[in-house]
Amino acid sequence: MDKETMRHWLTKQAELAPEQLAVEADGHVSLTFLELQTESEAYAKKLVHIGVKKGTRVAMLATNNVDFVRTVFALSYVGAVVVLLNVRLTNEELTYQLEQSKSELVITTEQLREEKQLDIKKQLTFQELRSLPEANVTVRTEISLAEPFTMMFTSGTTGKPKAVVHTYGNHWWSAIASVLNLGLTDHDKWLLPLPLFHVGGLSILFRSVIYGMPFYLVERYEKCHVFDVIHEKEITIASFVTLMLRDFLEQLGDAPFPEHVRTILLGGGSVPETLLDEVRCKEVPLFLSYGMTETSSQIVTLHKKDIFHKLGSAGKPLFPAQLKIANDDEDGVGEIYVKGPMVIERYANDVSANEKSFHDGWLKTGDLGYVDEDGFLFVVDRRSDLIISGGENIYPTEVENALMSIDGVSEAAVVGRNDEKWGQVPVAFIVLEVGTSLSEEKIKAQLADKLASYKLPRAFYFIDSLPRNAANKVMRHKLKERLVP
């Protein structure tokens, strides 16, 4: 018997709880599991009509909307692989990912098709999708945990985006790990204000169909709106980035924290100091999570009860994940390795990245950290000096590569600067070629096509040489010290 085979999650949930609320979204949209299933199956048949089949890679280029949700499930009903594109990427970046993923079709919105002008023949807006006829086929009712389901890109240490393919199993186990950690009640409703094209947002879709739990899809983040939704829709769990927590607490003012919200799940690993006091005195039920695309969302989580008791910790590895510190120094600091069924087995078509990142069943995160005597993980240094800005990951190497491709730039180093609003923003240190003069404006203009706007450095510092260590490696921490705090 194939233990990896199970009934399609949405089909199963539509059978178990057809009348149960599945999705709510802006504009008074509300769908039950049966409705979501029926509509997703209809979309699947429309996609089959235009030639999508098992294994076809189909890219999604869209901001959050309910059609996005329907389409993800529609593609899974066909067995196609969903390639998730970050809408903030430039045309050049998107083209690279479309090529690497071998996407045969892009499903997008009117607005993004206009805006991006992608050089790919097969593009389809949601509106066009809806108006297609349905093929006369029956969609599948079973999936296998071993099958690929979604694909997204992560830049990592080399600066070259690596393709992460999540199997159904990765998403399944991530949802199971989360329920064993956070529990589940009949009243649960999860707020989804994060982009569906990141794994942190996408994973909520799968929790919903696996748990039989509704979620509220925020189409466009706006602080007053989210505040109202949380109250009016009686949200019990919200996935937030720091900015959103700050906004929520600001909106709340002197009012007590709403009782019906039992969990705020905050990505990024540590509670921002500027919010500490408020979290404490309002008894915000804050869970901090540590994870990456490769781990299919959170893999280490700090429980609300330990937030102040273990300040600065990322928490403990979720059941059934495992964690170890490799090659640790005398202080116990070493590279963080994780493993578990929610962790991908390898990158797609990237032998050198795989050799670098996977060892004996463990994912080498590239982050440095230690585990204290009570088993709590502390992350002391992010992989490749990762900059997290408003929930988006920025890899310095990628920005540095773009800078160095500009005529006249000899060397470049990018580091994160603390920022009240975004958490961090990238700033660049540049060494020009001798005899060259290049203005900040000219550099910016040349970067604009290459890098999504959130990756663009907010400041440029022209210096004579980069500080390097004996191994000739740039010492980014020395550069950080030069930044005015």
Add this chain to the structure above:
Amino acid sequence: MDKETMRHWLTKQAELAPEQLAVEADGHVSLTFLELQTESEAYAKKLVHIGVKKGTRVAMLATNNVDFVRTVFALSYVGAVVVLLNVRLTNEELTYQLEQSKSELVITTEQLREEKQLDIKKQLTFQELRSLPEANVTVRTEISLAEPFTMMFTSGTTGKPKAVVHTYGNHWWSAIASVLNLGLTDHDKWLLPLPLFHVGGLSILFRSVIYGMPFYLVERYEKCHVFDVIHEKEITIASFVTLMLRDFLEQLGDAPFPEHVRTILLGGGSVPETLLDEVRCKEVPLFLSYGMTETSSQIVTLHKKDIFHKLGSAGKPLFPAQLKIANDDEDGVGEIYVKGPMVIERYANDVSANEKSFHDGWLKTGDLGYVDEDGFLFVVDRRSDLIISGGENIYPTEVENALMSIDGVSEAAVVGRNDEKWGQVPVAFIVLEVGTSLSEEKIKAQLADKLASYKLPRAFYFIDSLPRNAANKVMRHKLKERLVP
């Protein structure tokens, strides 16, 4: 990477929540997960000292007690297989199961050793176990879902007990299916008044360590005691058989149903008619479950909200289990097939039973039923006219075989008679050989060694011939009609 490998559940939970309450039991016993782990590891080292190793089959012959719990985990720390014996079986029945399971050691209580006088050299009481020295070894910290964990016997259609081996994966998935169905909160505490040697009781142990949830172990069922425990210990979920629900409601009298009890999980498939009114007016949060040893506890469950709406139904197959009706007649009634990762793949060493019971990944339950238009299962006839008496399964064939082994008995048929207290009790129809006279007392005396007392017929009807159909099969339903209701 081996997706099937994970950290030992108890080790993991002791790391995640060392101070969390794990077990409470009669006599003010109370253990945290760290304590349970430490003590189970110590027992493991004692067992290693006397030669228990990975793969050794070790039988448990005991009623519920905390040492039973420690020993199950101790054996799992060694990688031994736990053979669970029903203490109500006769010496003859136990001997058969010990031989079939190739058990090398029996762990038991003083009292049961005296009482059973088993003909096996290696026996160890819990007291003896505790006084053993610990081997100087490190116990394992990882288990594989594919490994065998526990073994128990089920009689089934042939009357010959079949060995059911549950892997760690079977128990894991059973626990996951349950949490997706029933949810999980910080306050949950599960009452375990069922024998640990049945899968319905045993499975609560694994839910506890996987969820990080305490359970209360009832050592000896006594209605006033259980009533007190439920109130004093603030039980939120209780696994009951019908008798226990009846007792609880009787004890409750006019008092309202306790608010902290959010779920009563009742094995056996349908709500007893005599309790219907009380369940309705007290709003008992009753979940009915259908399952068998082969499915590692419940696999189909009727939600409390559907109890009256779908009266008589067994419910819907749990996520991620599947169900189908095979070879159905014009009314849609056919054999119930189930599959899923909580279902065993085969019986141990029993080719003919495997051929009969497994097909293409499905377990053929032998039960007859249909699925209504809303997807609810209705069981219309139990496999091999299974008799369920006070939570124990009695297979007529087994009792009939015992009867027919008595000199003078020509034919025998056993059916269930409804019983106010036990649900059902077995009664026997006997055809004597011509010219023979045999009293009820003589038959009873000869059965006593062969059958556990709960399997002994409560009444004997001597008749001239058994009603048979064209295929010469005994029509048990005709015999049932003869019973005074």
